[in-house]
Amino acid sequence: MPEDKTPLYTALSRRAEEPLLRMHMPGHKGKAPLPPALAAAAALDFTELPGTGNLYEGLPPVSEAEALAARAFGADSCYFLTGGSTQGIYAALALCCPPGSRLLLDRGSHRAAYNAMALLDLVPEYLYPAVLPGFRVSAGITPEAVKEALLRDPCIRCVLVTSPTYYGVCSDIPAIAAVTRELGAFLVVDEAHGAHLPFLTGAPCAQGRGADLSVASAHKTLPALGSGGLLFASEAFPPERVRTMTALFGTSSPSYPVMASLDWARGYMEGPGGGEYRRAVRTLEAVKKEIQSRKIFSVLGPGAFPDNDLPGVTFDPARLVVNTLKGNLGGFEAARLLEEEHGIVCEMADASNVVCIVTCADSDGDLLRLGRGFAALEEKCPCAPPYRLPASPPPPPALRLSPREAVFSAAESLPLHSALGKIAAESVAPYPPGIPVIAPGEEIDKFGLNYLRQIGYNEDTGILVVRRRKDA
Template structure:
């Protein structure tokens, strides 16, 4: 071990937020501050039964020793500096409202109302909310699409450069890296382009917070030169749900603007339990990340090898670079089930009800499973076994055009900006009469949260057919005022 890595590890051992919370939790103090449960003394019996008192004793507000999330000093500042060192950033912000708030803030910090931002159409709904908040105007790029897998991939450097040549006034480029299914595009070449044009590259790395800590994973966005990245630490590492990070590097992003924008979208009473879970997750990865991820990668490999041997199943693998697909995170396991004659949504029901396995993302033709540092060999065996039983119970059926309803990612142009559409008066209309009208709602199957219809977009028959199909098969659709999907809110033009 070199002296500098020795120094890094000894610094990374410390957990400033956890240490202060531990001290405060045990302090014999009469609490006359919020929250009202007063360190667990006032909680209901049902909550005590569910969570115990410990978690409430640590549920302490922004006391001076902890430091403020919005003007970081004390432990808060130290914890974020340690995270920036561990994740390879110039500066890091802890987030308590998921990557969702980081993405909205990233857009608001880089784009003024009317500014253009380039973005792939398979973007998460939080990006659209960022457009509504900031008033930025999207230039959508269609990502590459794999019809065999019914999967959207990344945008290509070529398609990005083409749009940049046609639009000299673009203020930011937004990239999803990796996708929900672990697919990584050619971010290296995309960085080269955005640097040449001197435009900030903002990356939704919600599913890639682990990349930095193992060489067998795709490289992290920061290591390849992205200006800003937002990571859902809670999705793939050991932080609690909603705990995420936003990192920046270089001079193209103004840190003051990020801090201001974050205040728009985060609570003034951030949970220090969530924040300290970021502190712990960072320490764990800095000290043990490589070892833990080696094990995770081994588990993922076992799952891939065994599931692909089962008849009628396909496993998404990376064979060679192609447009929109330059790398794959194998801890994201995607299994195609179309040859079994049932949809991924139906498989998910069978798995959950009968086989004690729950997927992350069931879709029409496949299911994605997140394999992370928390999984065990037993989990993997259970998953392999569930697929064996499934294959045994279902014979292949030829009449299945399941992937004949791909995500309709080729939208008609926006008639209104998402912000204009959000604030425009709306009318509720029978869904059959909505084709050709302007959508007033952001409608997504969730997960994955990729909008099928966004405010301001023309409603197409493909979009409605896709939503109906997902609904029929039991998928969850969010964003529509009428949850039965009989009516949609449209904007009259």
């Protein structure tokens, strides 16, 4: 890759080659006694020095790498994150939501959004997406639902939408952005699972498609190191303000290998990576057809809903979601068999589906092996005991305290079965997919407890509940 295409990665690599006596942190000094597996990345593990830049002060070469990323992802500006999309969600909501304000968000939001509400003292108003038939996963958020909620409660000034979801379901971001713009609310998009999409579709990231801010976990779907994320911001947000907020939720020693990998991954995707991703998706399409041709599986994608009108919903072509229920096999069991019998480790499973993340790092051979693994599952299906689909999630409990009051109040741990009527000080979000059945500040009711029992959640598990004032 030409060196000027990756300013940060190149600057750090050059510095690592200089015969310098490193009398600065990190303590490993980029050399022995580190084991070889760690030493290669540690060679680039610098601190803020002349020539290495400064993330939170926006100094080159970090800022140069960010500018190239903004261009590649079609955003007004880009800020590197070393704390994943989690850090980006905190910063984005801090930029849009004054303490005590209301936030409109998908109930199926990642726990980072729930934690952000506690940290920033936000009060939730939830959107409940429709469910895709058969797969029982979110059909995404519609612009109509956002409009209706904003008209119902004009105090709401910020909307958080997750697109794509963990299952690769994408909402119509430009249409939602048109609504939020019309009604004077900020739109923040949690695009944690969609960092690769601009290189597959040619369309910009969510911020470039109309959102005010969007976050992407480069580490999830691009060849970047764990916890590397990107925050994209419209030009309405002054860079110093954005950096103040990312710094508020980040370590003061951001990882240089992580930042270098963000720079390198973007350069790679603008070079050979884009073609490699498209190659992987083409092979995956053939694998999906082969899996779908087996009577026991359904593959999530546009072809799964020939009679259903799903306006605005699109699917990430690089995500493989296989519904296993027709084979009388639960998703967890299918994922277990894939790992134990074929050495295939899926990203996650739920009661009905197995989810695999496919990227440019997967060779055609890897993808064919994945297909063979699913094919072999077919033989297992007749042996499986009749599979009973768990109940649908219950309606959300009543909110008695704000998330912040609940999370930061004096709390005690009770077994779930004794917590009826108490106010939760933490979430109960069976993972995956990690959607809270009970969220902080909500009253624990019989519907939630019954549902948790039905899905086999251990009722002896402790839950933190708010201690009543007289016990405090």
